[in-house]
Amino acid sequence: MTPVRTFRGKTVALFGLGGSGLSTAKALMAGGANVRAWDDGEAGRLAAARNGVPLEDLSDSDWSSFAALVLAPGVPLTHPEPHWTVARARAAGVEVIGDIELFCRERAAHAGGAPFVAITGTNGKSTTTALIAHILREAGRDVQLGGNIGVPILDLEPPSDERIHVIECSSFQIDLTPSLNPTIGILINLTPDHIDRHGTMENYAAVKERLVASAEVALVGVDDAYTHAIGARLSADPKPGQRIMPVSAARRLDWGFYVEDGGVYFREQGHPPEEAELLGSLLGARALRGAHNAQNAAFAAAAAWECGLEDEEIARGLLSYPGLPHRMEEVGRIERTLFVNDSKATNADAAEKALASFADIYWIIGGKAKEGGIEPLRPYFPRIRKAYLIGHASDDFARTLDGALPYERCETLDVATMRAAFDALDGDAAEPIVLLSPACASYDQFKNFEARGDAFRALVNGLPAVIAARRGEHP
Numbered sequence: 001m002t003p004v005r006t007f008r009g010k011t012v013a014l015f016g017l018g019g020s021g022l023s024t025a026k027a028l029m030a031g032g033a034n035v036r037a038w039d040d041g042e043a044g045r046l047a048a049a050r051n052g053v054p055l056e057d058l059s060d061s062d063w064s065s066f067a068a069l070v071l072a073p074g075v076p077l078t079h080p081e082p083h084w085t086v087a088r089a090r091a092a093g094v095e096v097i098g099d100i101e102l103f104c105r106e107r108a109a110h111a112g113g114a115p116f117v118a119i120t121g122t123n124g125k126s127t128t129t130a131l132i133a134h135i136l137r138e139a140g141r142d143v144q145l146g147g148n149i150g151v152p153i154l155d156l157e158p159p160s161d162e163r164i165h166v167i168e169c170s171s172f173q174i175d176l177t178p179s180l181n182p183t184i185g186i187l188i189n190l191t192p193d194h195i196d197r198h199g200t201m202e203n204y205a206a207v208k209e210r211l212v213a214s215a216e217v218a219l220v221g222v223d224d225a226y227t228h229a230i231g232a233r234l235s236a237d238p239k240p241g242q243r244i245m246p247v248s249a250a251r252r253l254d255w256g257f258y259v260e261d262g263g264v265y266f267r268e269q270g271h272p273p274e275e276a277e278l279l280g281s282l283l284g285a286r287a288l289r290g291a292h293n294a295q296n297a298a299f300a301a302a303a304a305w306e307c308g309l310e311d312e313e314i315a316r317g318l319l320s321y322p323g324l325p326h327r328m329e330e331v332g333r334i335e336r337t338l339f340v341n342d343s344k345a346t347n348a349d350a351a352e353k354a355l356a357s358f359a360d361i362y363w364i365i366g367g368k369a370k371e372g373g374i375e376p377l378r379p380y381f382p383r384i385r386k387a388y389l390i391g392h393a394s395d396d397f398a399r400t401l402d403g404a405l406p407y408e409r410c411e412t413l414d415v416a417t418m419r420a421a422f423d424a425l426d427g428d429a430a431e432p433i434v435l436l437s438p439a440c441a442s443y444d445q446f447k448n449f450e451a452r453g454d455a456f457r458a459l460v461n462g463l464p465a466v467i468a469a470r471r472g473e474h475p
Contacts, residue, residue: 001027002158006105008032011065013058013094015085016072017044023152024070024099025053036061038085058085063092071096073148073172079199098176099154100147100169105179107159114159117303118147118180120169120211121188121221123350124296125149128188129168130324131288131300135317136164139309148173164307171198171207184306185215186299190226191349195371205230217243219257219302223250223295247302249295257302259294264301264318279305280315286330287323292353326453328354332460334467337424339460342437343453348376351439355380360429362386362420364413367440367452369393374400374439381405385432386423388416392444412445413452417459418466425467434460 004027014025017039025048028035036056039045045055069089076083077096089096107114119129126149133145144156147167159165167182171194174180190205198204209230212218220231235244246256255269262283267276279301282288288297297318304314323329329341340358345351347370355361355377361384365374373396387407389397394409401407410416417434424432436456446452 001030002103002106002154002156003030004028004033004102004106004154005031006102006109007067010034010067011036012068012070013038013061013063013066013085013089014070015039015058015083016075017041017048017053018072018074020099020152020154021072022047022051022053023155024072024102026051027099027102027154028070029053036066058088063088063094066092066094069094069096070102071098071176073098073170073176076197077172077175078203079197096176097178098173099152100167100173101177101179103153103159103165103167104177104181108179108181111159111161113161115161115164115184115307116159116182117164117166117184117186117307118169118182118211118215119167119186119188119299120171120174120208121186121227122191122193123347123353124188124292125168126344127293127324127327128186128296128299129166131296131317131321132303133166134321135300135304135309135314136166136307138317138320139304139313141307169211171204174211175207177210180211181214181216182211183215184217184219184303185212186219186303187212187221187227187230188295188299189221189224190230191224191347192371193347193349201226209234214239216241217245217306219245219247219299219306221295221299222246222248222253222256245302245306247295247298249291249298257298257305259298264298264314266302266305277311279311280318282318285319285321287321287328288318290328290353290357292356293328326449328357329453329457331457332463334421334460334463335425336430337421337432337434339421339434339456339463340436341453341456341460342435343442343449343456345437345439346370346441346449348372348374348439351437352377352380354435354437355383358433358435359383360385360427360432362388362424362432362434364388364390364410364416364420364434364436364456365438365440366390366393366397367438367442367446368444369396369440373397377439378404385427385429386420388420390416390438390445391440393440413455414459417456418463421460421463421467422470 011034014037149168221227265276326343
């Protein structure tokens, strides 16, 4: 845990008692703050009570007594309208912040030089974050991994000069972190997402930009128009001592970090191409296949290089990376058919990465659709043998697929998995891929994408017995 001592003796309102909210309450209390916590849900309040967190209905509170409102990232800050606690805080002149802001203040107050790598982007940030942590750990560094990926930031060990915090940041978290100033800030890519929470794409991009705007070293992608513009803007007016470094997986750069012929390179500004430094090869790195993972690897190698690792250490880490669950995760093979869990692909842009990485695909798709549907994926339809529709988006997706490729309405994941498996095994492809890459949110049928991916993995594990019974075989 990182005790939050910067609010010692002060009274802090806290709203949202899920995983990160409960962690934040404990860290504030450990640092000597007086916490007044609340949640609209009874489950959150019960969890807080079991952990000794003081509860107070904030609708009845005297807000002039609060030094800050610490808001859980899932609670609306601006759109579609501010949560009632935000309105109350602003009316009383109380600042509204989040748990990553508390970490930043602890770092500034007690370990200002502590290495802090912060990562954001629309897609790929979890893989990039985990890959950076893996490379650093394989090289023997003391690494704390968390934030939007897995462990709340205040559950991690405190910042210190010899400890590297590698933290994934969502746009919701950045919006609650006004003093965000990492040692290394990473902005991978930007595509439309979370518009319901930020109002416009321009607002969303502006929030993401804040992660790199005050970083000592800003690693900024140049492979999409939004990040390219951000990088150009920061480069035109850098802060004193700040370095803005471009990163590309799509082309050789005149300087910066880039991917070419399966290798990640660094090229000094003003140096010829033949003097580019090979940081590591992606050939043979099964967990990093696909152009999207080349982009993730470029940022991870760049961050490791900026942390002082040798090329050999970076290369070993890239090759030994095992991958993350639910991100193009190979969950099983039955005869010649490979089953891939890409449940994290909750929008079309994310699903595109998997479709571009395989051929002869039996595609399980659907859930709660996001803006734009799957029309942008039409160029990848020739790679797909058949689609299996599940969930709320079935009608919309069927209209897009009609006449373009064979599809079947399956409604639920268990039916889709079984029918896709049977079609793949009965087909003539040399290596068919049964791919769960839904291009949708999960919450029409599952709690989250992890639960959806876990269900798919369990279904695949049970398939051999089902296939044996279908063939009339006995164990």
